[in-house]
Amino acid sequence: MKINLVLExxxxxxxxxxxxxxLCYQEVLPTPNNRPYIVIKDVLxxxxxxxxxxxxYAHHRTIFVVKDSENMFLLxxxxxxxxxxxxxxxxxxxxAMELIINIYQGIESxxxxxxxxxxxxIKASQIVxxxxxxxxxxxxxxxxxxxxxxxxxxxxxxxxxxxxxxIHKSYVINKKYVKEIGATEVILFKNxxxxxxxxxxxxx
Amino acid sequence: MxxxxxxGRLFKRSFIIIQIVLYPLFGWIFYTLIMNSIKNTTFxxxxxxxxxxxxxxxxxxxxxxxxxxxxxxxxxxxxxxDHQRFRYCSAEGLIAKYQQxxxxxxxxxxxxxxxxxxxxxxxxxxxxxxxxxxxxxKGHSIIFNIDLKDGTLMKIQPDNLYLDKKNCLExxxxxxxxxxxxxxPYHLKDAxxxxxxxxxxxxxxxxxxxxx
Numbered sequence: 001m002k003i004n005l006v007l008e009x010x011x012x013x014x015x016x017x018x019x020x021x022x023l024c025y026q027e028v029l030p031t032p033n034n035r036p037y038i039v040i041k042d043v044l045x046x047x048x049x050x051x052x053x054x055x056x057y058a059h060h061r062t063i064f065v066v067k068d069s070e071n072m073f074l075l076x077x078x079x080x081x082x083x084x085x086x087x088x089x090x091x092x093x094x095x096a097m098e099l100i101i102n103i104y105q106g107i108e109s110x111x112x113x114x115x116x117x118x119x120x121x122i123k124a125s126q127i128v129x130x131x132x133x134x135x136x137x138x139x140x141x142x143x144x145x146x147x148x149x150x151x152x153x154x155x156x157x158x159x160x161x162x163x164x165x166x167i168h169k170s171y172v173i174n175k176k177y178v179k180e181i182g183a184t185e186v187i188l189f190k191n192x193x194x195x196x197x198x199x200x201x202x203x204x
Numbered sequence: 205m206x207x208x209x210x211x212g213r214l215f216k217r218s219f220i221i222i223q224i225v226l227y228p229l230f231g232w233i234f235y236t237l238i239m240n241s242i243k244n245t246t247f248x249x250x251x252x253x254x255x256x257x258x259x260x261x262x263x264x265x266x267x268x269x270x271x272x273x274x275x276x277x278x279x280x281x282x283x284x285x286d287h288q289r290f291r292y293c294s295a296e297g298l299i300a301k302y303q304q305x306x307x308x309x310x311x312x313x314x315x316x317x318x319x320x321x322x323x324x325x326x327x328x329x330x331x332x333x334x335x336x337x338x339x340x341x342k343g344h345s346i347i348f349n350i351d352l353k354d355g356t357l358m359k360i361q362p363d364n365l366y367l368d369k370k371n372c373l374e375x376x377x378x379x380x381x382x383x384x385x386x387x388x389p390y391h392l393k394d395a396x397x398x399x400x401x402x403x404x405x406x407x408x409x410x411x412x413x414x415x416x
Contacts, residue, residue, distance in 0.1 A: 117359075121358070126355070143320070
């Protein structure tokens with residue numbers, strides 16, 4: 001798949017030089033028809049953040065080139081795909097390319113959740129399972145838990161192309177962490193046992 | 205060294221119980237005053253069932269008022285740190301506020317939105333932000349930017365923690381004692397430590413210096 005790339009950065013030459021043999025891309029202008037596309041944009045000062053507010057970028061399509069980690073967290077409001085640190089541009093670019101390839105191969109996805117003023121940006125591959133309780137979702141990763149106010153249906157839409165499967169009206173599992181599938185339950189990583197709903201008996 | 209430290213304060217259980225006891229008492233006084241003042245009016249005496257309907261309406265208003273007041277006791281944001289985990293309770297949303305109230309009342313553990321292992325935290329960077337408070341007042345909050353080893357990024361912005369500067373500073377220092385790397389590019393810890401200047405004044409000073 002050829003990725004449409006929008007480059008709004010002073011490091012254009014350096015970026016193109018690094019990615020030219022590793023990523024199949026073409027440089028385009030940012031128009032809604034150019035999909036799938038990735039925008040790489042410089043945000044080196046607070047003034048740059050103000051300018052972003054005027055342009056509405058699609059969620060998880062923008063890679064920001066940042067000066068320091070402080071701006072990185074402020075930019076979570078704009079649902080970025082990932083960040084390139086100015087001082088570690090080449091290293092971060094390698095990781096970003098890997099992420100882009102994984103996303104377009106359907107192996108990875110980035111999820112951003114908002115809770116009041118707080119944001120959590122998490123890689124889908126880190127999620128072991130998602131539990132729905134009332135209006136909330138509890139996202140269980142290998143070591144941590146996050147509770148967000150979101151509908152399971154909306155998150156599932158973002159995870160359909162990945163190795164996630166709904167096994168119960170309240171549970172979505174990442175098949176990567178499945179140890180055993182029984183008739184009525186699924187055993188996950190760390191021997192976590194989750195029930196299989198009657199409607200979801202034919203899980204693979 | 206302490207086992208656990210909480211930044212921010214929840215309402216005390218005893219305070220909530222006193223409020224619950226006092227509410228019906230004041231409600232009854234309010235009800236009696238209203239009923240005494242209207243029971244001899246022409247409208248009430250001349251309209252059938254008007255007094256009964258008025259009584260029902262007042263009781264419903266008092267009950268609804270009580271139900272609506274409950275979330276006010278569950279609005280506190282806290283960060284709890286022990287030697288294993290970092291937890292954050294934002295009480296965001298009406299259900300979460302009721303939940304926090306019930307948990308305080310029945311002495312239960314709070315529902316934490318973020319529950320992460322300390323070993324997973326790569327670093328925490330402290331920055332500040334403006335927030336708009338009641339009556340269009342400008343306030344400031346400390347933002348905890350958390351960078352996890354697995355690549356997860358988290359921005360936590362509790363809006364009331366800095367009000368108790370000593371408690372907030374103790375919490376940040378406790379994090380450092382637990383082995384978390386805390387970056388403080390704006391020297392917010394100094395602002396919390398400084399008794400002579402308010403947190404808001406310090407932030408305005410930092411902003412002015414940066415603009416210059």
